[in-house]
Amino acid sequence: MGKALIIGCGGVAGVTIHKCCQNSDVFEEIMIASRTKSKCDVLKAKLDGGKTKIHTAQVDADNTQEVIDLINSFKPDVVINLALPYQDLTIMDACLATKTHYVDTANYEPLDDAKFEYKWQWAYRERFKEAGITALLGSGFDPGVTGVFSAFAQKHYFDEIHYLDILDANAGDHGYPFATNFNPEINIREVTANGSYWEDGTWVETEPLEIKREYDFPVIGKKDMYLLHHEELESLALNLKGIKRIRFFMTFGQSYITHLKCLENVGMTSIEPIDYNGMQIVPLQFLKAVLPDPASLGPRTKGKTNIGCIFKGIKDGKERTYYIYNVCDHEESYKEVQSQAISYTTGVPAMIGAMLVMNGTWQKPGVYNVEEFDPDPFMEALNKWGLPWVEDFNPTLVD
Ligand code: NDP
Numbered sequence: 321m322g323k324a325l326i327i328g329c330g331g332v333a334g335v336t337i338h339k340c341c342q343n344s345d346v347f348e349e350i351m352i353a354s355r356t357k358s359k360c361d362v363l364k365a366k367l368d369g370g371k372t373k374i375h376t377a378q379v380d381a382d383n384t385q386e387v388i389d390l391i392n393s394f395k396p397d398v399v400i401n402l403a404l405p406y407q408d409l410t411i412m413d414a415c416l417a418t419k420t421h422y423v424d425t426a427n428y429e430p431l432d433d434a435k436f437e438y439k440w441q442w443a444y445r446e447r448f449k450e451a452g453i454t455a456l457l458g459s460g461f462d463p464g465v466t467g468v469f470s471a472f473a474q475k476h477y478f479d480e481i482h483y484l485d486i487l488d489a490n491a492g493d494h495g496y497p498f499a500t501n502f503n504p505e506i507n508i509r510e511v512t513a514n515g516s517y518w519e520d521g522t523w524v525e526t527e528p529l530e531i532k533r534e535y536d537f538p539v540i541g542k543k544d545m546y547l548l549h550h551e552e553l554e555s556l557a558l559n560l561k562g563i564k565r566i567r568f569f570m571t572f573g574q575s576y577i578t579h580l581k582c583l584e585n586v587g588m589t590s591i592e593p594i595d596y597n598g599m600q601i602v603p604l605q606f607l608k609a610v611l612p613d614p615a616s617l618g619p620r621t622k623g624k625t626n627i628g629c630i631f632k633g634i635k636d637g638k639e640r641t642y643y644i645y646n647v648c649d650h651e652e653s654y655k656e657v658q659s660q661a662i663s664y665t666t667g668v669p670a671m672i673g674a675m676l677v678m679n680g681t682w683q684k685p686g687v688y689n690v691e692e693f694d695p696d697p698f699m700e701a702l703n704k705w706g707l708p709w710v711e712d713f714n715p716t717l718v719d
Pocket residue numbers: 327328329330331332333353354355356359379380381382402403404405407425426458459460461462463464502503662665666
């Protein structure tokens with residue numbers, strides 16, 4: 321059916337690229353373009369020979385003109401941005417200049433300010449509308465599938481959703497006392513930052529990891545989880561009618577928390593540069609250098625993830641609760657696409673979002689979050705492409 325330009329060739333992109341090649345009726349031709357071209361070439365060598373035709377290129381996505389030139393030479397139907405959040409705006413600018421649809425999995429974050437918000441990308445709405453192109457924001461798992469689950473609940477089960485808890489549990493075991501599943505710098509910054517949730521029209525801020533709950537998750541069992549700020553709270557607070565409270569919880573094991581607290585107490589998680597033997601070093605960056613590389617965890621991670629949403633609201637005047645979740649197995653993901661479940665659960669929805677934009681199902685000029693489209697085709701595709709979901713109409717709620 322068409323052509324996709326995939327920017328970035330890290331953990332998530334690797335999964336999306338495998339999935340595009342599995343879905344070759346839609347993705348007839350792809351271009352993998354990233355900062356380090358050799359990584360793109362390794363993947364091409366592995367996947368070549370299937371029906372999808374694969375090209376590779378070097379690109380610095382911080383440079384809009386380089387992205388424009390690449391788009392003009394390849395002429396894709398859609399650009400799938402799987403680089404880092406810092407590149408969102410330059411790639412959106414290139415899509416505008418060339419009138420090409422845009423899909424990503426994480427909202428823009430300025431390099432010098434760790435505050436991630438949608439305002440910069442939402443500011444492109446009118447320009448994308450005028451250009452007649454679609455930007456689909458946050459088509460990963462969370463954000464992404466959590467927004468699709470919300471739209472699905474809203475469409476089929478509720479007149480009004482009042483409470484939403486998003487629960488992200490990882491029961492994976494990589495065998496190390498302490499390691500992070502993705503970029504340690506970004507992970508540790510996220511976890512050591514203040515938490516927040518949305519309630520009655522305002523943000524309520526908490527101390528880092530201040531709010532803790534234990535939850536007995538289907539399939540993976542009892543886990544401690546902690547309230548964090550997360551980007552989909554911002555768009556769901558606007559797009560779910562009647563919503564009163566949205567919270568996001570992520571699980572962390574005791575060993576992870578103990579190590580993190582110790583590292584924090586001795587100053588190793590600081591982002592303030594210090595003087596060391598006449599050199600300026602950032603403690604957190606040094607810590608990253610001594611921790612296991614997240615990519616090396618893939619072959620040794622066992623166990624499963626469980627990510628989903630618990631809703632409480634009303635239907636036909638009666639109170640109703642509903643839980644929908646996906647369980648993903650680290651070892652099975654690795655067997656299929658040589659990535660653990662964290663990248664798998666993000667890379668599959670990125671392929672699905674791009675497919676729906678490309679085939680016209682989710683095309684609408686402007687800039688949209690996933691929950692603003694009809695969830696049904698996306699839900700169907702999740703079952704088909706490796707992320708089946710389960711419904712529970714009588715879940716235990718989080719207090
Ligand atoms: P990685 O660090 O593994 O990969 C990032 C890739 O982008 C690398 O290949 C890197 O190149 C490339 N890149 C970085 N800067 C540039 C640049 N200026 N120009 C071109 N390429 C560049 O990250 P992940 O794959 O783990 O994450 C990808 C995205 O997915 C991130 O935005 C992340 O926030 C998001 N994400 C979303 C989730 C969700 O559920 N919504 C969950 C997890 C991640 P190089 O190889 O040279 O370093």
